[in-house]
Amino acid sequence: MLVLAVQALVGSLIFWALWNLYKSRSANSSLNNIPGPPPKSIWTGSFGDFYNIDGWAYHDSIAKAYGGVIKIKSLIGEQHIFEESPAVIMSHNLIFGQGLLGTLVLTFYDVSYKLRDAIESEVKNGPQITRRSTLTPKQLVPSMFKLNMLSAYVLLPLSKVGSPKFRRWMVDTVPYKNLHAVRDIVDVIYNTSIEIFEAKKAALNNGDEALAKQVGRGKDIMSILMRANMAASKEDSLTREELLGQMSTLIFAAMDTTSSALSRILYLLSHNQVVQDKLREEITEAREGGGDLSYDDLVSLPYLDAICRETLRLHPPVPMVNRTYVVFFTLYSAGRSHFWITYVSTQADTVLPLSTPIRDVEGREIWELAIPKGTLVNLGIMAANRNLEIWGPDANEWKPERWINPLPDSVVTAHLPGIYSHLLTFLAGGRACIGFKFAQLEMKAVLMLLIESFRFHPTEDKIFWQMAGVTTPVVIGSRNKAPQLPLLVEKVVR
Numbered sequence: 001m002l003v004l005a006v007q008a009l010v011g012s013l014i015f016w017a018l019w020n021l022y023k024s025r026s027a028n029s030s031l032n033n034i035p036g037p038p039p040k041s042i043w044t045g046s047f048g049d050f051y052n053i054d055g056w057a058y059h060d061s062i063a064k065a066y067g068g069v070i071k072i073k074s075l076i077g078e079q080h081i082f083e084e085s086p087a088v089i090m091s092h093n094l095i096f097g098q099g100l101l102g103t104l105v106l107t108f109y110d111v112s113y114k115l116r117d118a119i120e121s122e123v124k125n126g127p128q129i130t131r132r133s134t135l136t137p138k139q140l141v142p143s144m145f146k147l148n149m150l151s152a153y154v155l156l157p158l159s160k161v162g163s164p165k166f167r168r169w170m171v172d173t174v175p176y177k178n179l180h181a182v183r184d185i186v187d188v189i190y191n192t193s194i195e196i197f198e199a200k201k202a203a204l205n206n207g208d209e210a211l212a213k214q215v216g217r218g219k220d221i222m223s224i225l226m227r228a229n230m231a232a233s234k235e236d237s238l239t240r241e242e243l244l245g246q247m248s249t250l251i252f253a254a255m256d257t258t259s260s261a262l263s264r265i266l267y268l269l270s271h272n273q274v275v276q277d278k279l280r281e282e283i284t285e286a287r288e289g290g291g292d293l294s295y296d297d298l299v300s301l302p303y304l305d306a307i308c309r310e311t312l313r314l315h316p317p318v319p320m321v322n323r324t325y326v327v328f329f330t331l332y333s334a335g336r337s338h339f340w341i342t343y344v345s346t347q348a349d350t351v352l353p354l355s356t357p358i359r360d361v362e363g364r365e366i367w368e369l370a371i372p373k374g375t376l377v378n379l380g381i382m383a384a385n386r387n388l389e390i391w392g393p394d395a396n397e398w399k400p401e402r403w404i405n406p407l408p409d410s411v412v413t414a415h416l417p418g419i420y421s422h423l424l425t426f427l428a429g430g431r432a433c434i435g436f437k438f439a440q441l442e443m444k445a446v447l448m449l450l451i452e453s454f455r456f457h458p459t460e461d462k463i464f465w466q467m468a469g470v471t472t473p474v475v476i477g478s479r480n481k482a483p484q485l486p487l488l489v490e491k492v493v494r
């Protein structure tokens with residue numbers, strides 16, 4: 001009897017606390033007047049639809065129905081803002097300048113030749129289906145995406161508990177598959193960073209000749225960073241752990257994103273043989289004289305460029321991001337601090353100017369959006385890239401040709417603040433992607449060699465693209481749930 005009474009009391013207290021949280025989140029907010037889809041549930045709002053690996057149609061429908069700024073009801077009455085027309089423009093410095101890229105292209109060729117030769121040996125006796133994991137995104141971002149809710153509501157407070165060793169023990173002990181998947185991938189990234197770091201350090205200590213034999217020939221970003229670090233004064237230099245942190249960040253930011261973009265391009269080319277032929281023709285003609293194309297010649301192949309731009313427009317590998325204020329916290333340490341999770345919300349009441357006015361639920365025009373402290377702001381990269389008013393009625397179609405012809409005035413005058421091609425694919429502002437030139441060059445070098453040598457066809461597998469932080473392909477109905485993109489590869493005979 002007593003047990004029942006205690007259970008009833010605890011249950012009522014929890015309900016009361018949640019109800020009060022719900023009421024405080026819903027009451028008197030400047031966001032109440034912002035239009036948005038009706039929540040499916042009082043407790044979970046539209047969370048399940050919004051953060052869904054199959055959220056494509058939902059995102060498309062809310063963008064069509066509510067336009068540029070949308071209020072999303074989330075967990076326990078929480079209100080998010082989903083923006084597809086960011087208004088803030090900030091300065092941005094590129095770290096991968098033209099000079100460095102000119103040298104990096106040689107590294108990309110080295111690696112692309114290895115990939116080409118490996119595929120060539122697989123298809124020398126006839127067409128073969130390839131499922132190379134080198135081209136398909138890895139699992140880190142999809143696994144982290146599945147942790148999103150847990151990270152914000154449960155892991156955040158736990159991250160402050162005990163020593164790093166204790167937290168690692170906790171992560172190992174909790175019987176949660178997705179958490180372990182993230183742990184394992186982070187371990188791989190961290191261990192890879194150590195391997196690269198030690199190899200570079202040894203080469204730097206052994207002089208130029210040893211360095212020249214390394215991947216990147218001593219001109220890669222890590223060698224440059226480490227050399228600058230050795231020359232810096234003690235107080236300005238980074239510690240070993242900080243350098244390893246930089247490496248892990250670069251591997252994390254560069255890997256899934258670029259392979260997602262490359263996978264998507266190969267997928268689209270396999271379904272569009274006419275486009276694939278035209279691209280092959282352009283590449284073959286450019287390579288007629290033999291030898292590798294210089295950086296300048298490679299980046300100015302117009303059709304290759306148009307295909308990359310159009311794919312990055314219509315299918316940005318990162319379809320949306322959370323912005324404004326980020327709290328980083330360490331969940332556990334492999335070494336020191338290499339597994340962080342971000343929780344994002346506005347730090348103070350903010351007024352956001354809008355590039356295009358919206359109408360509130362009463363039909364009044366709004367030019368400025370008052371966002372209360374603590375609001376989670378999602379930026380709809382894909383929705384902005386597909387805006388019908390900017391890109392025209394065919395905005396949702398894949399048309400590389402649109403980049404060959406002059407862009408319409410509506411694109412140029414939209415003044416979207418993106419750092420790349422009037423698009424938000426690599427975001428805008430001070431925290432935009434630092435590797436966007438690097439990514440494009442890598443994609444172009446790989447595509448040039450692969451399309452020149454092979455013809456890609458779709459297989460009978462049905463591909464589903466997961467909307468998971470970074471978009472990843474999986475095979476519908478396959479027992480293998482890992483990202484994969486099977487393609488039928490045939491050697492091009494000249």
Ligand code: HEM
Binds near residue numbers: 317318435436439
């Ligand atoms: C097609 C490939 C890529 C896409 C679509 C992409 C997209 C993005 C986006 C949307 C962000 C902003 C994320 C956020 O703030 O939440 C970002 C940040 C970043 N990206 Fe990329 N990225 C790509 C490739 C790369 C590559 C190749 C590198 C490194 C070589 C890189 C390094 C970074 C870094 C370091 C940041 C964090 C910048 C900061 O917060 O200051 N990215 N990227």
